[in-house]
Amino acid sequence: MRSSSENPIFGCTPSMSFVLANAREESYSAVLEWLVHRLPAREVTQVFGLGDTGTDQSKDWETVREYQVRDGDEIGRLDLVLRRNRQCLVVIEVKTKPYIEEELRKHKLYCAAVRKEPAMREAEKIFLAQRDEGLDLGGFRFRSWWQVCLGLRQSCRSIIESRPYGEAALFLALLGAIEQNLLSLNRKTNAPAVVRYLEEILEGETVAN
Numbered sequence: 001m002r003s004s005s006e007n008p009i010f011g012c013t014p015s016m017s018f019v020l021a022n023a024r025e026e027s028y029s030a031v032l033e034w035l036v037h038r039l040p041a042r043e044v045t046q047v048f049g050l051g052d053t054g055t056d057q058s059k060d061w062e063t064v065r066e067y068q069v070r071d072g073d074e075i076g077r078l079d080l081v082l083r084r085n086r087q088c089l090v091v092i093e094v095k096t097k098p099y100i101e102e103e104l105r106k107h108k109l110y111c112a113a114v115r116k117e118p119a120m121r122e123a124e125k126i127f128l129a130q131r132d133e134g135l136d137l138g139g140f141r142f143r144s145w146w147q148v149c150l151g152l153r154q155s156c157r158s159i160i161e162s163r164p165y166g167e168a169a170l171f172l173a174l175l176g177a178i179e180q181n182l183l184s185l186n187r188k189t190n191a192p193a194v195v196r197y198l199e200e201i202l203e204g205e206t207v208a209n
Contacts, residue, residue: 026066028182029079029094031174032128032148033063036082038171040158044082047151048090048126049143069113076109081123088120093140095129096182107138130182145182149175150197154204 036044041060044050067078082090091114093107107127114120127140128148152175160168179185179197187194 025079025094025096028096028178029065029092031178032092032094033065033080035152035171035174036061036063038159038163038167039152039155040162043151043155043158047148047155048082048092048124049147049151050090050124069110069117071109071112071116074109076106076113078110086119088114088117088123091120091123091125093125093127095127096145097130099129099133099135101135104135104138107140111139145178146197149179149183150200150204153179153201 036047039047044061062083064081064083065079067081069076069078078091079094080092081088082092091110093110095103107125111125114123114125125140126143127137128143128145130145132142132144156172156175159171163171183193183197184190185194185197
């Protein structure tokens with residue numbers, strides 16, 4: 001029997017979603033990093049829409065949060081960096097709220113700093129946000145939380161089959177919290193979005209098989 005306290009969509013409890021609902025973007029970056037570490041290495045490329053990384057797909061990804069970069073006298077911190085074989089292949093800037101042009105000016109610093117580091121200059125730069133506001137992202141590629149959550153959700157079977165039950169349950173709970181807070185997936189208040197999301201999950205699984 002399902003407890004009355006469970007979220008009606010994917011079994012995420014309100015207490016978990018409440019914690020993330022009031023969390024800063026740094027907390028979402030930390031959760032995303034934790035989720036990525038549980039994924040089979042080959043499925044990380046799917047989640048972030050990456051092309052051929054040119055590295056051994058059997059190798060695990062290394063991650064670094066708040067990675068400091070410098071361009072001249074300016075210093076910045078990249079939200080999340082993904083590395084393989086000592087090469088930085090992905091740089092991710094995380095946004096969980098609407099953003100304005102002024103907030104994107106730091107991307108110029110990031111791009112300049114990345115180009116100067118031999119181990120980073122080929123990295124793909126991803127701007128992860130809820131929606132594309134049509135602004136110049138300064139060299140970053142937009143990817144929505146919707147797309148990332150879809151990729152994570154389509155990897156759930158791999159997580160359940162390969163991870164301890166407690167760890168798999170936490171993966172599902174954290175992902176469910178992100179889905180509720182950032183995608184507004186609630187079957188009582190936003191049923192059309194829930195239906196569309198489920199359809200896209202099934203469509204992706206069908207294509208993969």
